[in-house]
Amino acid sequence: MVKKVFKYKHGQLNTPLFFPDATKAVVRSVDSQDVLNTKTPGILVNTLHLYLDLGKRVLKKFGGIGPLMGWPGALISDSGGFQVMSLAKKGSGKVTDTGVSFHLNKKRKVLLTPEKSIDYQLMLKTDLLVVLDDFTPPGASYEEAKITVERTVAWAKRSKAEFDKQLKGKKDKPYLIGVVQGGYFPDLRQDCSQRLSDIGFDGYGYGGWPLTQDNQFDYESAQIIADNTPKGSWLYGLGIGKPDEVANLCRMGYQIFDCVLPTRDARHGRLYISADNAKGYEYYTPDKEKHYYEDIPVDPECDCLLCKNYSRAYLRHLFKIEDLTAVRLATIHNLRFYARLMEKLQVEYLK
Ligand SMILES: [Zn+2]
Structure with missing residues:
Protein backbone atom coordinates (compact mmCIF):
# COMPACT_ATOMS: atom_id res chain seq x y z
CA MET A 1 0.00 0.00 0.00
CA VAL A 2 1.53 3.29 -1.06
CA LYS A 3 1.02 6.31 1.20
CA LYS A 4 -1.12 8.92 -0.48
CA VAL A 5 -1.83 11.47 2.24
CA PHE A 6 0.76 13.85 3.69
CA LYS A 7 -0.11 14.82 7.26
CA TYR A 8 1.03 18.17 8.58
CA LYS A 9 0.30 20.46 11.51
CA HIS A 10 -2.84 21.97 10.04
CA GLY A 11 -4.34 19.05 8.15
CA GLN A 12 -3.52 16.64 5.41
CA LEU A 13 -2.74 16.84 1.72
CA ASN A 14 -3.17 14.56 -1.23
CA THR A 15 0.05 13.58 -2.96
CA PRO A 16 2.11 13.90 -5.08
CA LEU A 17 3.29 17.28 -3.82
CA PHE A 18 5.73 19.84 -5.12
CA PHE A 19 7.43 22.17 -2.61
CA PRO A 20 9.02 25.28 -4.13
CA ASP A 21 12.13 26.53 -2.39
CA ALA A 22 11.82 29.29 0.18
CA THR A 23 15.51 28.83 0.93
CA LYS A 24 15.92 31.65 3.46
CA ALA A 25 12.29 31.59 4.61
CA VAL A 26 11.02 33.54 1.62
CA VAL A 27 10.20 32.50 -1.92
CA ARG A 28 12.20 35.21 -3.57
CA SER A 29 10.17 38.19 -4.85
CA VAL A 30 6.82 36.98 -3.48
CA ASP A 31 5.34 36.76 0.01
CA SER A 32 3.56 33.92 1.79
CA GLN A 33 0.12 35.20 0.71
CA ASP A 34 1.22 35.31 -2.93
CA VAL A 35 2.38 31.69 -2.63
CA LEU A 36 -0.87 30.62 -0.94
CA ASN A 37 -2.90 32.26 -3.70
CA THR A 38 -1.20 30.03 -6.28
CA LYS A 39 -2.65 27.05 -4.31
CA THR A 40 0.85 25.83 -3.55
CA PRO A 41 0.29 23.62 -0.48
CA GLY A 42 3.81 23.56 0.94
CA ILE A 43 7.27 25.09 0.74
CA LEU A 44 10.83 24.05 1.56
CA VAL A 45 13.23 25.99 3.76
CA ASN A 46 16.97 25.44 3.96
CA THR A 47 18.43 24.34 7.26
CA LEU A 48 21.98 25.54 6.72
CA HIS A 49 21.05 29.01 5.44
CA LEU A 50 18.61 29.62 8.29
CA TYR A 51 21.05 28.22 10.85
CA LEU A 52 23.57 30.78 9.65
CA ASP A 53 21.28 33.75 8.97
CA LEU A 54 18.42 33.44 11.41
CA GLY A 55 19.67 31.53 14.44
CA LYS A 56 17.56 30.04 17.22
CA ARG A 57 16.25 32.86 19.38
CA VAL A 58 13.60 34.19 17.03
CA LEU A 59 12.43 30.64 16.26
CA LYS A 60 11.92 29.99 19.96
CA LYS A 61 9.93 33.19 20.30
CA PHE A 62 7.68 32.45 17.32
CA GLY A 63 7.43 28.70 17.82
CA GLY A 64 8.90 27.78 14.46
CA ILE A 65 9.55 29.07 10.98
CA GLY A 66 5.91 28.79 9.80
CA PRO A 67 4.53 31.35 12.30
CA LEU A 68 7.48 33.68 11.64
CA MET A 69 6.76 33.63 7.91
CA GLY A 70 2.99 33.80 8.33
CA TRP A 71 2.88 30.54 6.40
CA PRO A 72 0.03 28.19 7.37
CA GLY A 73 0.82 25.46 4.82
CA ALA A 74 3.05 22.40 4.94
CA LEU A 75 6.79 22.81 5.47
CA ILE A 76 9.85 20.79 4.62
CA SER A 77 13.39 21.53 5.75
CA ASP A 78 16.30 20.11 3.80
CA SER A 79 19.48 18.89 5.39
CA GLY A 80 21.94 21.36 3.99
CA GLY A 81 23.79 18.49 2.29
CA PHE A 82 23.84 20.15 -1.12
CA GLN A 83 25.04 23.50 0.26
CA VAL A 84 27.65 21.66 2.28
CA MET A 85 28.98 20.09 -0.88
CA SER A 86 29.13 23.49 -2.57
CA LEU A 87 30.78 25.23 0.37
CA ALA A 88 33.04 22.60 1.81
CA LYS A 89 34.15 20.74 -1.26
CA LYS A 90 35.02 23.87 -3.17
CA GLY A 91 37.85 24.49 -0.78
CA SER A 92 36.26 26.72 1.84
CA GLY A 93 35.70 23.91 4.29
CA LYS A 94 36.18 20.31 5.26
CA VAL A 95 33.98 17.21 5.43
CA THR A 96 35.03 14.72 8.09
CA ASP A 97 33.24 11.86 9.79
CA THR A 98 32.26 14.27 12.57
CA GLY A 99 30.46 16.68 10.25
CA VAL A 100 31.15 19.61 8.01
CA SER A 101 33.22 22.60 9.02
CA PHE A 102 33.79 25.77 7.09
CA HIS A 103 34.73 29.39 7.60
CA LEU A 104 31.78 31.65 7.03
CA ASN A 105 34.08 34.65 7.34
CA LYS A 106 37.34 35.44 9.10
CA LYS A 107 35.68 35.47 12.51
CA ARG A 108 33.13 32.71 12.29
CA LYS A 109 33.87 29.03 11.84
CA VAL A 110 30.86 26.75 11.57
CA LEU A 111 30.59 23.05 12.33
CA LEU A 112 27.42 21.35 11.16
CA THR A 113 26.91 17.80 12.42
CA PRO A 114 24.06 15.37 11.77
CA GLU A 115 22.84 15.97 15.34
CA LYS A 116 22.93 19.76 14.99
CA SER A 117 21.02 19.56 11.71
CA ILE A 118 18.24 17.53 13.36
CA ASP A 119 18.22 19.79 16.40
CA TYR A 120 17.84 22.91 14.27
CA GLN A 121 15.20 21.35 12.01
CA LEU A 122 13.18 20.46 15.10
CA MET A 123 13.38 24.11 16.12
CA LEU A 124 12.17 25.13 12.67
CA LYS A 125 9.18 22.89 13.40
CA THR A 126 8.85 21.68 9.86
CA ASP A 127 6.58 18.76 8.96
CA LEU A 128 9.28 16.78 7.20
CA LEU A 129 12.96 16.69 8.10
CA VAL A 130 15.81 15.45 5.94
CA VAL A 131 18.94 13.95 7.50
CA LEU A 132 22.34 15.46 6.76
CA ASP A 133 24.00 13.51 3.97
CA ASP A 134 27.34 13.55 2.19
CA PHE A 135 26.48 14.57 -1.36
CA THR A 136 28.08 12.45 -4.08
CA PRO A 137 29.38 15.13 -6.44
CA PRO A 138 28.89 14.87 -10.20
CA GLY A 139 31.85 13.13 -11.83
CA ALA A 140 32.82 11.26 -8.63
CA SER A 141 34.81 8.06 -9.14
CA TYR A 142 33.52 4.77 -7.75
CA GLU A 143 35.81 5.01 -4.75
CA GLU A 144 34.86 8.61 -4.04
CA ALA A 145 31.16 7.77 -4.36
CA LYS A 146 31.61 4.82 -1.98
CA ILE A 147 33.10 7.08 0.68
CA THR A 148 30.08 9.41 0.45
CA VAL A 149 27.74 6.41 0.84
CA GLU A 150 29.57 5.17 3.94
CA ARG A 151 29.46 8.61 5.51
CA THR A 152 25.82 9.16 4.49
CA VAL A 153 24.80 5.90 6.19
CA ALA A 154 26.82 6.66 9.35
CA TRP A 155 25.34 10.17 9.55
CA ALA A 156 21.84 8.79 8.91
CA LYS A 157 22.21 6.50 11.95
CA ARG A 158 23.30 9.39 14.14
CA SER A 159 20.47 11.59 12.80
CA LYS A 160 17.87 8.95 13.55
CA ALA A 161 19.26 8.48 17.08
CA GLU A 162 19.09 12.24 17.75
CA PHE A 163 15.56 12.46 16.30
CA ASP A 164 14.37 9.54 18.47
CA LYS A 165 16.08 10.95 21.56
CA GLN A 166 14.54 14.41 21.21
CA LEU A 167 11.04 13.18 20.34
CA LYS A 168 10.85 10.24 22.71
CA GLY A 169 7.29 9.72 23.89
CA LYS A 170 5.93 12.53 21.70
CA LYS A 171 2.92 12.10 19.45
CA ASP A 172 2.50 13.64 15.98
CA LYS A 173 6.16 13.47 15.07
CA PRO A 174 7.28 15.03 11.79
CA TYR A 175 8.42 12.75 8.99
CA LEU A 176 12.11 11.90 8.82
CA ILE A 177 13.71 11.18 5.45
CA GLY A 178 16.98 9.37 4.74
CA VAL A 179 18.92 10.37 1.63
CA VAL A 180 20.29 7.86 -0.86
CA GLN A 181 23.67 8.73 -2.38
CA GLY A 182 25.98 6.76 -4.67
CA GLY A 183 26.05 8.72 -7.93
CA TYR A 184 25.27 6.70 -11.05
CA PHE A 185 26.72 3.46 -9.63
CA PRO A 186 23.78 1.02 -9.37
CA ASP A 187 25.32 -1.20 -6.68
CA LEU A 188 26.13 1.79 -4.48
CA ARG A 189 22.61 3.17 -4.85
CA GLN A 190 21.20 -0.25 -3.99
CA ASP A 191 23.51 -0.71 -1.01
CA CYS A 192 22.74 2.78 0.33
CA SER A 193 18.96 2.25 -0.11
CA GLN A 194 19.03 -1.06 1.74
CA ARG A 195 21.19 0.13 4.62
CA LEU A 196 19.04 3.22 5.13
CA SER A 197 15.95 0.98 5.06
CA ASP A 198 17.52 -1.13 7.82
CA ILE A 199 17.88 1.99 9.97
CA GLY A 200 14.24 2.78 9.18
CA PHE A 201 12.91 6.15 7.97
CA ASP A 202 9.50 7.49 7.00
CA GLY A 203 10.81 7.95 3.51
CA TYR A 204 13.83 7.94 1.24
CA GLY A 205 15.21 10.73 -0.90
CA TYR A 206 16.79 10.51 -4.32
CA GLY A 207 19.89 12.50 -3.43
CA GLY A 208 22.97 13.58 -5.32
CA TRP A 209 23.22 14.61 -8.91
CA PRO A 210 20.27 13.17 -10.88
CA LEU A 211 22.01 13.10 -14.25
CA THR A 212 23.87 10.35 -16.08
CA GLN A 213 27.33 10.82 -17.57
CA ASP A 214 25.61 11.79 -20.85
CA ASN A 215 23.66 14.49 -19.05
CA GLN A 216 20.37 12.64 -19.30
CA PHE A 217 18.04 12.38 -16.34
CA ASP A 218 19.08 9.30 -14.33
CA TYR A 219 15.82 7.36 -14.02
CA GLU A 220 17.70 4.12 -13.35
CA SER A 221 18.98 5.32 -9.96
CA ALA A 222 15.47 6.57 -9.13
CA GLN A 223 14.10 3.10 -9.87
CA ILE A 224 16.77 1.35 -7.79
CA ILE A 225 15.81 3.49 -4.78
CA ALA A 226 12.10 2.75 -5.33
CA ASP A 227 12.83 -0.99 -5.62
CA ASN A 228 15.08 -1.22 -2.55
CA THR A 229 13.14 0.73 0.08
CA PRO A 230 10.03 -0.45 1.95
CA LYS A 231 6.72 -0.07 0.13
CA GLY A 232 4.53 2.48 1.83
CA SER A 233 7.45 4.84 2.55
CA TRP A 234 7.70 8.28 1.04
CA LEU A 235 9.84 8.59 -2.06
CA TYR A 236 11.24 12.08 -2.37
CA GLY A 237 12.96 13.56 -5.44
CA LEU A 238 15.31 16.05 -3.78
CA GLY A 239 15.85 19.14 -5.90
CA ILE A 240 13.84 17.62 -8.76
CA GLY A 241 12.91 18.91 -11.22
CA LYS A 242 11.52 19.85 -14.61
CA PRO A 243 7.76 19.22 -15.05
CA ASP A 244 8.26 16.13 -17.24
CA GLU A 245 10.82 14.66 -14.79
CA VAL A 246 8.43 15.20 -11.89
CA ALA A 247 5.61 13.53 -13.85
CA ASN A 248 7.78 10.55 -14.80
CA LEU A 249 8.99 10.04 -11.22
CA CYS A 250 5.39 10.22 -9.96
CA ARG A 251 4.61 7.32 -12.25
CA MET A 252 7.49 5.41 -10.58
CA GLY A 253 5.90 5.99 -7.16
CA TYR A 254 7.63 9.20 -6.04
CA GLN A 255 5.29 11.51 -4.13
CA ILE A 256 7.36 14.48 -2.89
CA PHE A 257 9.46 16.99 -4.81
CA ASP A 258 11.19 20.31 -4.29
CA CYS A 259 13.08 22.43 -6.76
CA VAL A 260 14.33 25.95 -7.39
CA LEU A 261 13.48 25.76 -11.09
CA PRO A 262 10.04 27.45 -11.26
CA THR A 263 11.13 30.42 -9.17
CA ARG A 264 14.66 30.75 -10.54
CA ASP A 265 13.39 30.52 -14.11
CA ALA A 266 10.78 33.18 -13.38
CA ARG A 267 13.49 35.59 -12.22
ZN1 LIG B 1 -0.44 32.15 -15.27
Whole structure:
Protein backbone atom coordinates (compact mmCIF):
# COMPACT_ATOMS: atom_id res chain seq x y z
CA MET A 1 0.00 0.00 0.00
CA VAL A 2 1.53 3.29 -1.06
CA LYS A 3 1.02 6.31 1.20
CA LYS A 4 -1.12 8.92 -0.48
CA VAL A 5 -1.83 11.47 2.24
CA PHE A 6 0.76 13.85 3.69
CA LYS A 7 -0.11 14.82 7.26
CA TYR A 8 1.03 18.17 8.58
CA LYS A 9 0.30 20.46 11.51
CA HIS A 10 -2.84 21.97 10.04
CA GLY A 11 -4.34 19.05 8.15
CA GLN A 12 -3.52 16.64 5.41
CA LEU A 13 -2.74 16.84 1.72
CA ASN A 14 -3.17 14.56 -1.23
CA THR A 15 0.05 13.58 -2.96
CA PRO A 16 2.11 13.90 -5.08
CA LEU A 17 3.29 17.28 -3.82
CA PHE A 18 5.73 19.84 -5.12
CA PHE A 19 7.43 22.17 -2.61
CA PRO A 20 9.02 25.28 -4.13
CA ASP A 21 12.13 26.53 -2.39
CA ALA A 22 11.82 29.29 0.18
CA THR A 23 15.51 28.83 0.93
CA LYS A 24 15.92 31.65 3.46
CA ALA A 25 12.29 31.59 4.61
CA VAL A 26 11.02 33.54 1.62
CA VAL A 27 10.20 32.50 -1.92
CA ARG A 28 12.20 35.21 -3.57
CA SER A 29 10.17 38.19 -4.85
CA VAL A 30 6.82 36.98 -3.48
CA ASP A 31 5.34 36.76 0.01
CA SER A 32 3.56 33.92 1.79
CA GLN A 33 0.12 35.20 0.71
CA ASP A 34 1.22 35.31 -2.93
CA VAL A 35 2.38 31.69 -2.63
CA LEU A 36 -0.87 30.62 -0.94
CA ASN A 37 -2.90 32.26 -3.70
CA THR A 38 -1.20 30.03 -6.28
CA LYS A 39 -2.65 27.05 -4.31
CA THR A 40 0.85 25.83 -3.55
CA PRO A 41 0.29 23.62 -0.48
CA GLY A 42 3.81 23.56 0.94
CA ILE A 43 7.27 25.09 0.74
CA LEU A 44 10.83 24.05 1.56
CA VAL A 45 13.23 25.99 3.76
CA ASN A 46 16.97 25.44 3.96
CA THR A 47 18.43 24.34 7.26
CA LEU A 48 21.98 25.54 6.72
CA HIS A 49 21.05 29.01 5.44
CA LEU A 50 18.61 29.62 8.29
CA TYR A 51 21.05 28.22 10.85
CA LEU A 52 23.57 30.78 9.65
CA ASP A 53 21.28 33.75 8.97
CA LEU A 54 18.42 33.44 11.41
CA GLY A 55 19.67 31.53 14.44
CA LYS A 56 17.56 30.04 17.22
CA ARG A 57 16.25 32.86 19.38
CA VAL A 58 13.60 34.19 17.03
CA LEU A 59 12.43 30.64 16.26
CA LYS A 60 11.92 29.99 19.96
CA LYS A 61 9.93 33.19 20.30
CA PHE A 62 7.68 32.45 17.32
CA GLY A 63 7.43 28.70 17.82
CA GLY A 64 8.90 27.78 14.46
CA ILE A 65 9.55 29.07 10.98
CA GLY A 66 5.91 28.79 9.80
CA PRO A 67 4.53 31.35 12.30
CA LEU A 68 7.48 33.68 11.64
CA MET A 69 6.76 33.63 7.91
CA GLY A 70 2.99 33.80 8.33
CA TRP A 71 2.88 30.54 6.40
CA PRO A 72 0.03 28.19 7.37
CA GLY A 73 0.82 25.46 4.82
CA ALA A 74 3.05 22.40 4.94
CA LEU A 75 6.79 22.81 5.47
CA ILE A 76 9.85 20.79 4.62
CA SER A 77 13.39 21.53 5.75
CA ASP A 78 16.30 20.11 3.80
CA SER A 79 19.48 18.89 5.39
CA GLY A 80 21.94 21.36 3.99
CA GLY A 81 23.79 18.49 2.29
CA PHE A 82 23.84 20.15 -1.12
CA GLN A 83 25.04 23.50 0.26
CA VAL A 84 27.65 21.66 2.28
CA MET A 85 28.98 20.09 -0.88
CA SER A 86 29.13 23.49 -2.57
CA LEU A 87 30.78 25.23 0.37
CA ALA A 88 33.04 22.60 1.81
CA LYS A 89 34.15 20.74 -1.26
CA LYS A 90 35.02 23.87 -3.17
CA GLY A 91 37.85 24.49 -0.78
CA SER A 92 36.26 26.72 1.84
CA GLY A 93 35.70 23.91 4.29
CA LYS A 94 36.18 20.31 5.26
CA VAL A 95 33.98 17.21 5.43
CA THR A 96 35.03 14.72 8.09
CA ASP A 97 33.24 11.86 9.79
CA THR A 98 32.26 14.27 12.57
CA GLY A 99 30.46 16.68 10.25
CA VAL A 100 31.15 19.61 8.01
CA SER A 101 33.22 22.60 9.02
CA PHE A 102 33.79 25.77 7.09
CA HIS A 103 34.73 29.39 7.60
CA LEU A 104 31.78 31.65 7.03
CA ASN A 105 34.08 34.65 7.34
CA LYS A 106 37.34 35.44 9.10
CA LYS A 107 35.68 35.47 12.51
CA ARG A 108 33.13 32.71 12.29
CA LYS A 109 33.87 29.03 11.84
CA VAL A 110 30.86 26.75 11.57
CA LEU A 111 30.59 23.05 12.33
CA LEU A 112 27.42 21.35 11.16
CA THR A 113 26.91 17.80 12.42
CA PRO A 114 24.06 15.37 11.77
CA GLU A 115 22.84 15.97 15.34
CA LYS A 116 22.93 19.76 14.99
CA SER A 117 21.02 19.56 11.71
CA ILE A 118 18.24 17.53 13.36
CA ASP A 119 18.22 19.79 16.40
CA TYR A 120 17.84 22.91 14.27
CA GLN A 121 15.20 21.35 12.01
CA LEU A 122 13.18 20.46 15.10
CA MET A 123 13.38 24.11 16.12
CA LEU A 124 12.17 25.13 12.67
CA LYS A 125 9.18 22.89 13.40
CA THR A 126 8.85 21.68 9.86
CA ASP A 127 6.58 18.76 8.96
CA LEU A 128 9.28 16.78 7.20
CA LEU A 129 12.96 16.69 8.10
CA VAL A 130 15.81 15.45 5.94
CA VAL A 131 18.94 13.95 7.50
CA LEU A 132 22.34 15.46 6.76
CA ASP A 133 24.00 13.51 3.97
CA ASP A 134 27.34 13.55 2.19
CA PHE A 135 26.48 14.57 -1.36
CA THR A 136 28.08 12.45 -4.08
CA PRO A 137 29.38 15.13 -6.44
CA PRO A 138 28.89 14.87 -10.20
CA GLY A 139 31.85 13.13 -11.83
CA ALA A 140 32.82 11.26 -8.63
CA SER A 141 34.81 8.06 -9.14
CA TYR A 142 33.52 4.77 -7.75
CA GLU A 143 35.81 5.01 -4.75
CA GLU A 144 34.86 8.61 -4.04
CA ALA A 145 31.16 7.77 -4.36
CA LYS A 146 31.61 4.82 -1.98
CA ILE A 147 33.10 7.08 0.68
CA THR A 148 30.08 9.41 0.45
CA VAL A 149 27.74 6.41 0.84
CA GLU A 150 29.57 5.17 3.94
CA ARG A 151 29.46 8.61 5.51
CA THR A 152 25.82 9.16 4.49
CA VAL A 153 24.80 5.90 6.19
CA ALA A 154 26.82 6.66 9.35
CA TRP A 155 25.34 10.17 9.55
CA ALA A 156 21.84 8.79 8.91
CA LYS A 157 22.21 6.50 11.95
CA ARG A 158 23.30 9.39 14.14
CA SER A 159 20.47 11.59 12.80
CA LYS A 160 17.87 8.95 13.55
CA ALA A 161 19.26 8.48 17.08
CA GLU A 162 19.09 12.24 17.75
CA PHE A 163 15.56 12.46 16.30
CA ASP A 164 14.37 9.54 18.47
CA LYS A 165 16.08 10.95 21.56
CA GLN A 166 14.54 14.41 21.21
CA LEU A 167 11.04 13.18 20.34
CA LYS A 168 10.85 10.24 22.71
CA GLY A 169 7.29 9.72 23.89
CA LYS A 170 5.93 12.53 21.70
CA LYS A 171 2.92 12.10 19.45
CA ASP A 172 2.50 13.64 15.98
CA LYS A 173 6.16 13.47 15.07
CA PRO A 174 7.28 15.03 11.79
CA TYR A 175 8.42 12.75 8.99
CA LEU A 176 12.11 11.90 8.82
CA ILE A 177 13.71 11.18 5.45
CA GLY A 178 16.98 9.37 4.74
CA VAL A 179 18.92 10.37 1.63
CA VAL A 180 20.29 7.86 -0.86
CA GLN A 181 23.67 8.73 -2.38
CA GLY A 182 25.98 6.76 -4.67
CA GLY A 183 26.05 8.72 -7.93
CA TYR A 184 25.27 6.70 -11.05
CA PHE A 185 26.72 3.46 -9.63
CA PRO A 186 23.78 1.02 -9.37
CA ASP A 187 25.32 -1.20 -6.68
CA LEU A 188 26.13 1.79 -4.48
CA ARG A 189 22.61 3.17 -4.85
CA GLN A 190 21.20 -0.25 -3.99
CA ASP A 191 23.51 -0.71 -1.01
CA CYS A 192 22.74 2.78 0.33
CA SER A 193 18.96 2.25 -0.11
CA GLN A 194 19.03 -1.06 1.74
CA ARG A 195 21.19 0.13 4.62
CA LEU A 196 19.04 3.22 5.13
CA SER A 197 15.95 0.98 5.06
CA ASP A 198 17.52 -1.13 7.82
CA ILE A 199 17.88 1.99 9.97
CA GLY A 200 14.24 2.78 9.18
CA PHE A 201 12.91 6.15 7.97
CA ASP A 202 9.50 7.49 7.00
CA GLY A 203 10.81 7.95 3.51
CA TYR A 204 13.83 7.94 1.24
CA GLY A 205 15.21 10.73 -0.90
CA TYR A 206 16.79 10.51 -4.32
CA GLY A 207 19.89 12.50 -3.43
CA GLY A 208 22.97 13.58 -5.32
CA TRP A 209 23.22 14.61 -8.91
CA PRO A 210 20.27 13.17 -10.88
CA LEU A 211 22.01 13.10 -14.25
CA THR A 212 23.87 10.35 -16.08
CA GLN A 213 27.33 10.82 -17.57
CA ASP A 214 25.61 11.79 -20.85
CA ASN A 215 23.66 14.49 -19.05
CA GLN A 216 20.37 12.64 -19.30
CA PHE A 217 18.04 12.38 -16.34
CA ASP A 218 19.08 9.30 -14.33
CA TYR A 219 15.82 7.36 -14.02
CA GLU A 220 17.70 4.12 -13.35
CA SER A 221 18.98 5.32 -9.96
CA ALA A 222 15.47 6.57 -9.13
CA GLN A 223 14.10 3.10 -9.87
CA ILE A 224 16.77 1.35 -7.79
CA ILE A 225 15.81 3.49 -4.78
CA ALA A 226 12.10 2.75 -5.33
CA ASP A 227 12.83 -0.99 -5.62
CA ASN A 228 15.08 -1.22 -2.55
CA THR A 229 13.14 0.73 0.08
CA PRO A 230 10.03 -0.45 1.95
CA LYS A 231 6.72 -0.07 0.13
CA GLY A 232 4.53 2.48 1.83
CA SER A 233 7.45 4.84 2.55
CA TRP A 234 7.70 8.28 1.04
CA LEU A 235 9.84 8.59 -2.06
CA TYR A 236 11.24 12.08 -2.37
CA GLY A 237 12.96 13.56 -5.44
CA LEU A 238 15.31 16.05 -3.78
CA GLY A 239 15.85 19.14 -5.90
CA ILE A 240 13.84 17.62 -8.76
CA GLY A 241 12.91 18.91 -11.22
CA LYS A 242 11.52 19.85 -14.61
CA PRO A 243 7.76 19.22 -15.05
CA ASP A 244 8.26 16.13 -17.24
CA GLU A 245 10.82 14.66 -14.79
CA VAL A 246 8.43 15.20 -11.89
CA ALA A 247 5.61 13.53 -13.85
CA ASN A 248 7.78 10.55 -14.80
CA LEU A 249 8.99 10.04 -11.22
CA CYS A 250 5.39 10.22 -9.96
CA ARG A 251 4.61 7.32 -12.25
CA MET A 252 7.49 5.41 -10.58
CA GLY A 253 5.90 5.99 -7.16
CA TYR A 254 7.63 9.20 -6.04
CA GLN A 255 5.29 11.51 -4.13
CA ILE A 256 7.36 14.48 -2.89
CA PHE A 257 9.46 16.99 -4.81
CA ASP A 258 11.19 20.31 -4.29
CA CYS A 259 13.08 22.43 -6.76
CA VAL A 260 14.33 25.95 -7.39
CA LEU A 261 13.48 25.76 -11.09
CA PRO A 262 10.04 27.45 -11.26
CA THR A 263 11.13 30.42 -9.17
CA ARG A 264 14.66 30.75 -10.54
CA ASP A 265 13.39 30.52 -14.11
CA ALA A 266 10.78 33.18 -13.38
CA ARG A 267 13.49 35.59 -12.22
CA HIS A 268 15.26 35.03 -15.53
CA GLY A 269 12.11 35.70 -17.54
CA ARG A 270 11.43 32.06 -18.35
CA LEU A 271 7.80 31.07 -17.93
CA TYR A 272 6.25 27.62 -18.25
CA ILE A 273 3.18 27.40 -20.45
CA SER A 274 0.91 24.55 -21.52
CA ALA A 275 1.79 23.00 -24.88
CA ASP A 276 0.48 20.22 -27.04
CA ASN A 277 3.74 18.27 -27.16
CA ALA A 278 5.13 15.14 -25.50
CA LYS A 279 6.29 17.03 -22.41
CA GLY A 280 3.03 18.97 -22.05
CA TYR A 281 4.76 22.34 -21.67
CA GLU A 282 7.13 24.78 -23.30
CA TYR A 283 8.98 27.90 -22.22
CA TYR A 284 7.72 31.39 -22.88
CA THR A 285 10.18 34.25 -22.77
CA PRO A 286 8.78 37.79 -22.89
CA ASP A 287 11.81 39.13 -24.75
CA LYS A 288 10.84 37.78 -28.17
CA GLU A 289 9.78 40.59 -30.48
CA LYS A 290 6.75 38.72 -31.77
CA HIS A 291 5.18 39.00 -28.29
CA TYR A 292 5.69 42.74 -27.85
CA TYR A 293 2.17 43.71 -28.92
CA GLU A 294 0.18 40.61 -27.98
CA ASP A 295 -3.03 41.32 -26.11
CA ILE A 296 -3.44 37.75 -24.80
CA PRO A 297 -2.48 36.06 -21.53
CA VAL A 298 0.91 34.34 -21.21
CA ASP A 299 -0.97 31.03 -20.92
CA PRO A 300 -4.70 31.11 -21.75
CA GLU A 301 -5.15 27.86 -19.76
CA CYS A 302 -3.70 29.37 -16.57
CA ASP A 303 -5.79 30.98 -13.82
CA CYS A 304 -3.00 32.86 -12.02
CA LEU A 305 -2.86 36.55 -11.14
CA LEU A 306 -0.77 37.33 -14.23
CA CYS A 307 -2.75 35.36 -16.78
CA LYS A 308 -6.15 36.48 -15.49
CA ASN A 309 -5.35 40.19 -15.44
CA TYR A 310 -2.49 41.15 -17.73
CA SER A 311 -1.36 40.77 -21.34
CA ARG A 312 1.88 39.44 -22.73
CA ALA A 313 2.63 42.95 -23.97
CA TYR A 314 2.40 44.38 -20.44
CA LEU A 315 4.62 41.66 -18.95
CA ARG A 316 7.19 42.31 -21.64
CA HIS A 317 7.09 46.02 -20.80
CA LEU A 318 7.62 45.28 -17.08
CA PHE A 319 10.61 43.06 -17.82
CA LYS A 320 12.03 45.66 -20.21
CA ILE A 321 11.98 48.44 -17.62
CA GLU A 322 13.26 45.92 -15.03
CA ASP A 323 10.44 46.58 -12.62
CA LEU A 324 10.28 44.15 -9.69
CA THR A 325 6.62 43.48 -10.53
CA ALA A 326 7.73 41.54 -13.61
CA VAL A 327 9.56 38.98 -11.46
CA ARG A 328 6.73 38.81 -8.93
CA LEU A 329 4.13 38.10 -11.63
CA ALA A 330 6.36 35.60 -13.45
CA THR A 331 7.08 33.79 -10.14
CA ILE A 332 3.38 33.63 -9.30
CA HIS A 333 2.67 32.24 -12.77
CA ASN A 334 5.36 29.52 -12.57
CA LEU A 335 4.26 28.50 -9.07
CA ARG A 336 0.70 28.19 -10.33
CA PHE A 337 1.93 26.17 -13.33
CA TYR A 338 3.57 23.65 -10.97
CA ALA A 339 0.55 23.62 -8.64
CA ARG A 340 -1.71 22.86 -11.63
CA LEU A 341 0.70 20.15 -12.80
CA MET A 342 0.51 18.49 -9.36
CA GLU A 343 -3.29 18.80 -9.31
CA LYS A 344 -3.37 16.85 -12.60
CA LEU A 345 -0.90 14.26 -11.27
CA GLN A 346 -2.92 13.84 -8.06
CA VAL A 347 -5.98 12.95 -10.13
CA GLU A 348 -3.89 10.47 -12.16
CA TYR A 349 -2.35 9.07 -8.97
CA LEU A 350 -5.66 8.45 -7.21
CA LYS A 351 -7.07 6.43 -10.12
ZN1 LIG B 1 -0.44 32.15 -15.27
